[in-house]
Amino acid sequence: MCGIVAAVSTDNVLPILMEGLKRLEYRGYDSAGVALVEAPGKLGRAREVGKVAALERLLTAAPLTGMAGVAHTRWATHGEPSQDNAHPHVSGRVAVVHNGIIENHQALKAELVADGYVFTSATDTEVVAHLVERELKTRGELLAAVDAVVARLEGAYALGVIDADRPDRVVGARHGSPLVVGIAEQGCYLGSDPLALLKVTDRFIYLDDGDLVEATREGCVVHALDAAGRRRPVVREVLRYEHDDMVAGKGEFEHYMLKEIHEQPVAVANALEGRLGSDRVLVEAFGPRARTLLSEARQIHLVACGTSYHAAMVARYWIESLAGVPCQVEIASEYRYRDVAAPPGTLLLTLSQSGETADTLAALRHARKCRPDRYIGALSICNVPGSSLVRESDLSLMTHAGPEIGVASTKAFTTQLTALMLVALGLRQLRGGDEELTARIVHHLRYLPTLLGDTLKLEGEIASLAKRFSDYRHTLFLGRGAQMPIAMEGALKLKEISYIHAEAYAAGELKHGPLALIDASMPVVALAPKDELLEKLKSNLQEVRARGGQLLVFADPESGLEQGDGMTVVKVPGCCRFLAPIAYTVPLQLLAYHVAVARGTDVDQPRNLAKSVTVE
Known part of the structure; x- marks a missing residue:
């Protein structure tokens, strides 16, 4: 969604604000702006529709200078982009x-x-500005004015506020939308994502819901409400950001998405690091409550949105087949509004790349509030330490994917799948499952980064095939078993970045309706690993060929599928059937990427989409 950067420093903060906005471009936006206290009593402001580069050109022609300021990238909700x-x-x-x-x-x-x-605008935000200005007339101090205003606001917000009469401070507020404080010797900074501030600091305070922060050049003071509803200064832990700032660049790649696709072998290796023994998963490495929560779970509710929801769907196959624990997979935006019949002993497992996905957070809070007697706890799988989802869960399994800039998720998805396989095996071990099978899967997990590296070598072949897709308007994706959610993920990737309409079906459902769509203008992408459903899938593929459909099949080398009229086969390196969903994700990502490049779309920032969906 929108991005916030704010700064108060001993130097001109405009370069810091602009650098922060550039680092937040991945979130999706349609306009950008800055405001600085140029002198006591004087505010300077610049705003522009479109990319940060357009704002930068405006500021080159008419620069602003000040030692306190706020900046923003906006994704339109109330009022058009203007x-x-x-x-x-x-x-x-x-x-x-x-x-x-x-x-x-x-x-x-x-x-x-x-x-x-x-x-002068159609936004909800202008209300906040006028309210703070009115409160300042009677309260005098910016912190007190913002405190009075937030007490009246309903909804979700993160705020950055400056007062032209106080060029030595910035006030921030957080309620339901992420906001962090960056600490450095030369000043203090606010951002909706630590990534925005890594140029100036790697030390951060992650604000809790309800916090206010007053930032000055000397440091910051966080204020929270006590039990009686009074504001009190509190101490929040300062954490060092663990990812290298260099990951924010594209390096040798044309787009962040392609870079992140190629980072998956390393990302998955990081997700596995320290969590595998010689023949088992080290459940203790998940956290101090892991053994208790996984042992006591009698049912698991997996709750997520978008790409994370597809990962949860794959996990249901794994957890039920490997551990025998019943699973229910829910879209978070539906779960939060349903009277869920959770049996006693339910473990709530939430997934979110950012840890700030509004619907997933709301689902977690809804479950805790409505049926606390039925849930034994909450486990989150997330990529951002210190995020709301992590802090509000009983146990968190970090994916260690590193920052993901491209809006269409890639390495965050495969590391989520990796973490979910670790959970499935942990559940199996604690229930006394066959140790030989567990050891075999652990062995294959060790070689998973190598497998993904080998799969990436298909890029040249896939890029050539992608050119055929650039003129299509529709695509159908097919998979069976645990590959069906991967087909859904492939369809999502294609529609997200190429704007081609795509759907996914369980291949066995073809004859129940989708077969009516098949003709020469409807390409069909199918996933054919060597598993117990391969022969069934071959029959489904023949149904497509018999009706003139054009097939692109990603297949195991031992599948027996070969090139022929109406069927192109790309051989994916052979792998363990349990890990095939992770391996087969990579060629679908590459296909979507190269189709989008061929069509000339904005790969990293597709229209109408945002990286972190922090509003409902």
């Missing part, structure tokens, strides 16, 4: 940037209009 609707919003001496949604903004706006305030 300069008037772009952040920061200004009211008198106050400038505000905001992520999230203020649900009661209409009532607050009516109150402010009656009080004589004039609105």
Whole structure:
């Protein structure tokens, strides 16, 4: 979603703000802007529709200078993309940037209009600017004014606020939308993602919901509500960011997405590091409560959105077949609004790349609030330490994928799958499953990074095939068993970045309706690992060929499938059937990427999409 950067420093903060905005471009946005305190009592502001580069050109022609400022990339929710609707919003001496949604903004706006305030945008954020400006008239101090305002806001928000009369500070607020504080010798910084601030610091405070922070050049003070509802200074732990800043660059690759596809062998190796014994999974490495929670689980509810939901669907096959534990997979945006019949002993397993996905967080909170007697605990699988999902879960299994910049998830997905296989094997071990099979899968897990590296060697062949797809308008993806969610993921990737309509089906469902779509203009992509469903899949493929369909099959070298009229076969390196969903993900990612390149779309920042969906 939107991105926030704010800074107060001993130097001009404009370069820091602009660098932060560039690092947040991956989140998806349609306008950008900055505001600085140029001198006591004087605010300077610049806003532009489109990319950060357009804002940069504007500032080159008319530079701003100041030692305190806020900046923002906006993804339109209230009001169309326009300069008037772009952040920061200004009211008198106050400038505000905001992520999230203020649900009661209409009532607050009516109150402010009656009080004589004039609105120049269609956003909910402008309400906040006017409210803070009004409170400043009576309270005098920015922190007190923001505190009074947030007490009246309903919804989810992260705020960065500056006051032209106080060029030595920035105030931030967090409620339901991520905000971190960066600490450095020369100043203090706020960001919606640590990645935005890695140029100036690697030390961060992750704010809790309800926190206010007052940042100055000397440091920051975090204020939280006590049990009586009063604001009190609190100490929040300062954590060192563990990822190398160099990962923020594209290196030799044309796009972040391609770079991240090629990073998957290393990312998966990182996800496995320290978690495998000689012939078993080291459950203790998951965390202090892992053995208890996994041992006591009688049913697992897997809850996620988008790509993470597809990973959860694969995990259901693994957990039920390897550990015999019943699983229920739910889309978080549905789960949070359902009266879920969770039996006693249910373990809630949530997945989110960012740890800030609004629907997944809400589902976790809903489950804890509505049926606390039925859930033994919550396990999260996530890529961002210190994120809300991690902090609110009883146990977290970090994927260690490193920052993922491309909006279409790649390495975050395969590392989620890797972590989920570790969970499935951990559940199996604690239930006394066949040790020989466990040891065999662990052996194959050790070679999984090598397998993914070998699979990446198919890129040249896939890039050539992708050119055939650039003129198609529709594509059908087929898979069986645990490959069916991978087919869904392949379809999602293709539609996300190439804008080709794509659907996925369990191959056995062809004759129940989708077969009516098959003709020469409908390409069909199928996944054919060597498993117990291969012969069934071959029959499904013959149904397609008999109706003139054009098949692209990713197949095991020993599948017996060969090139022929209407069928192109790409041989994927042979692998353990349990790990095939991870291996077969890679060629589908490469196919989507090269089709998108052939069509000339914006691969890293596809239209209408954002990296971290932090509003409902």
